[in-house]
Amino acid sequence: MATTGQSVPQGHAAIPPQNDDPRTDAATRRRRASPWRILKPVQGQIRFAMAISAGSALFGLAVMVLLMGVVQRLLEAPDQVPWPWFAGVALCTVGAYVARLGAFNQAHYAAFRLERILREGLAGRLARVSLGYVETQGAGALAKVIHDDVKALHVFVADSTPLYARAYVTPVVTLVLLVALDLRLALVALAVLALGYGILTRAQRRRRDMVRAYNAAREKVSAAVVEYVQAMPVVRNFDSGKMSFGRYQAALDGYLAVMLDWYRAAGFPARFSWLVLSPMPTLTLVLGAGLWLTALGDLAPARWLGVLLLCTGMAESMMPMMMLRHMIEKVALSVARIEEVMAAPELDAGQGGAPAADPAAPALSFEGVTFSYGPDLAPALHEISFEVARGSVTALVGPSGAGKTTVARLIPRFWDVDAGRIALGGTDIRAMSTDALLQQVAFVFQESFLFADTIAANIRIGRPGASEAEVIAAARAAQAHGFIEALPQGYDTPVGERGVFLSGGQRQRIAIARALLQNRPILVLDEATAFADPENEAELIAALSALMRGRTVIMVAHRLATIRDADQILVFDRGRIAERGRHAELVAQGGLYARLWNNYETAQNWSLGGARSPAAVPNEEVA
Numbered sequence: 001m002a003t004t005g006q007s008v009p010q011g012h013a014a015i016p017p018q019n020d021d022p023r024t025d026a027a028t029r030r031r032r033a034s035p036w037r038i039l040k041p042v043q044g045q046i047r048f049a050m051a052i053s054a055g056s057a058l059f060g061l062a063v064m065v066l067l068m069g070v071v072q073r074l075l076e077a078p079d080q081v082p083w084p085w086f087a088g089v090a091l092c093t094v095g096a097y098v099a100r101l102g103a104f105n106q107a108h109y110a111a112f113r114l115e116r117i118l119r120e121g122l123a124g125r126l127a128r129v130s131l132g133y134v135e136t137q138g139a140g141a142l143a144k145v146i147h148d149d150v151k152a153l154h155v156f157v158a159d160s161t162p163l164y165a166r167a168y169v170t171p172v173v174t175l176v177l178l179v180a181l182d183l184r185l186a187l188v189a190l191a192v193l194a195l196g197y198g199i200l201t202r203a204q205r206r207r208r209d210m211v212r213a214y215n216a217a218r219e220k221v222s223a224a225v226v227e228y229v230q231a232m233p234v235v236r237n238f239d240s241g242k243m244s245f246g247r248y249q250a251a252l253d254g255y256l257a258v259m260l261d262w263y264r265a266a267g268f269p270a271r272f273s274w275l276v277l278s279p280m281p282t283l284t285l286v287l288g289a290g291l292w293l294t295a296l297g298d299l300a301p302a303r304w305l306g307v308l309l310l311c312t313g314m315a316e317s318m319m320p321m322m323m324l325r326h327m328i329e330k331v332a333l334s335v336a337r338i339e340e341v342m343a344a345p346e347l348d349a350g351q352g353g354a355p356a357a358d359p360a361a362p363a364l365s366f367e368g369v370t371f372s373y374g375p376d377l378a379p380a381l382h383e384i385s386f387e388v389a390r391g392s393v394t395a396l397v398g399p400s401g402a403g404k405t406t407v408a409r410l411i412p413r414f415w416d417v418d419a420g421r422i423a424l425g426g427t428d429i430r431a432m433s434t435d436a437l438l439q440q441v442a443f444v445f446q447e448s449f450l451f452a453d454t455i456a457a458n459i460r461i462g463r464p465g466a467s468e469a470e471v472i473a474a475a476r477a478a479q480a481h482g483f484i485e486a487l488p489q490g491y492d493t494p495v496g497e498r499g500v501f502l503s504g505g506q507r508q509r510i511a512i513a514r515a516l517l518q519n520r521p522i523l524v525l526d527e528a529t530a531f532a533d534p535e536n537e538a539e540l541i542a543a544l545s546a547l548m549r550g551r552t553v554i555m556v557a558h559r560l561a562t563i564r565d566a567d568q569i570l571v572f573d574r575g576r577i578a579e580r581g582r583h584a585e586l587v588a589q590g591g592l593y594a595r596l597w598n599n600y601e602t603a604q605n606w607s608l609g610g611a612r613s614p615a616a617v618p619n620e621e622v623a
């Protein structure tokens, strides 16, 4: 189906451009970008490739003209072989091929350079945008831009730019030569071309609508495939695949209907126009007209032959032009997506260093912080204010969706606050450089990212210069040394893509070892025990205790037992702090926390036996 490379698709108006990407939103479609802008960094090299390619086209046309000369000489003096003309033909043929090869070489070099420049630019940009942007876009979608969309541009530069020059130079020069040789035959050839173009343009009239319908149908198929595959474990257990397969089937049927409609609407005229634009009709007509003119004694045979030779190339020279239209449409969506990432707002990082050691200021403070995830969304946090004293532990609890994770993520500036400020040691975090901020705070989130490297390397990310003894000490404190030692290659065991060879609890302990090595004064834990199974929960809690010792801690707590001893508990409810205090005070208050605690305890005592008693089921979701 794809029409990449240099092959010319038959009846290609019937083939819609490829856009198999569900990420293409309406805004992107509106902003279909021209590819030329993005090629600027390698513009010089591309122009050079185009110039060589134009040279190759001129050599090709020179071959035709010289062949005409050969025939003329042979007609004038049949017993004398016109060797110089033959030599000219041979030289120009070699020249055409060498120039063509050179053009494609240059275009490929430019494509490789561009690929590298774009990937570096995109990666650099992503390092400067807010983490919130990365999270909202989705790592998969961004990786696709860096990989697939950049690749699409590579293909465009490598294969299309030389064709571009040929597509313009050949028809124009051919036409000039034809007119110079014989205006009447030139007009015949032009008439055939005009007819072919007319039909093709008619065939493409509904193209834009069809492309839209086609893209929508493809997106539905993509989404249905992803759903079908991702939901496979659930599907197998519950509906033996019938329901989600039904959705997939419906998407495929819709896709087929669009394709058939397209084919019916554009298929025949498109194929017909390709037939008209192929060399045969032009040659037949020019041959007939030439015969007639020769019979009238009004056309020299050598000229006639020259026209025939040029006409063969003329129809063919139109092919690249049509192919290019298709290629540019195809690459425009990739360009739009690349430009969108390149235009993503950068985090306005301050230049300041670490906060001044103001002993009177709290380690961390939220001062009237209001934040919403988007201009049209209700605030996730309303005027949140609290202080965290140095060396103390603050726990964030509350029902699901109350805003706890949002608080944790605002500290490393996943997003910036809409109103109010967040300060470390009295300094607004927006005034600190990214490095200075990160030197103060370590984070352990629900799902810790492990690189496809060894366990030791993953721990060492915390402090690249750490010695082996320090890595092992951190792993010991994080209760990870035991299971690492038991692995066949110990600390040199590769953890696989995103740590798939390790359990959730093991991955978390490696992340804790990493944070221990970082040794930063403030620690933010977001549901760090969420993946703990009963077997390693105790170890995980021991690891966290080691990490928390002597540090200022903010923790989003899943298991309320882990926060009984917290110095301060902030109870969130619908984006506000509903209650605050220590465990005993809050339980005594008999409010939201007391209810959450009660439910938590009930849940802890819940057993299969208890499940038979309806009273034992908790009725409110615990954070």
Ligand SMILES: Nc1ncnc2c1ncn2[C@@H]1O[C@H](COP(=O)(O)OP(=O)(O)OP(=O)(O)O)[C@@H](O)[C@H]1O
Pocket (backbone or CB within 6 Å): 136, 373, 377, 380, 398, 399, 400, 401, 402, 403, 404, 405, 406, 407, 623
């Ligand atoms: N990326 C996002 N885009 C838009 N809204 C979001 C986003 N993340 C969270 N929200 C919304 O912000 C509110 C607070 O969410 P948050 O994740 O902070 O709650 P939470 O208390 O941590 O919940 P949970 O305990 O279930 O993780 C919720 O209403 C949620 O729907």
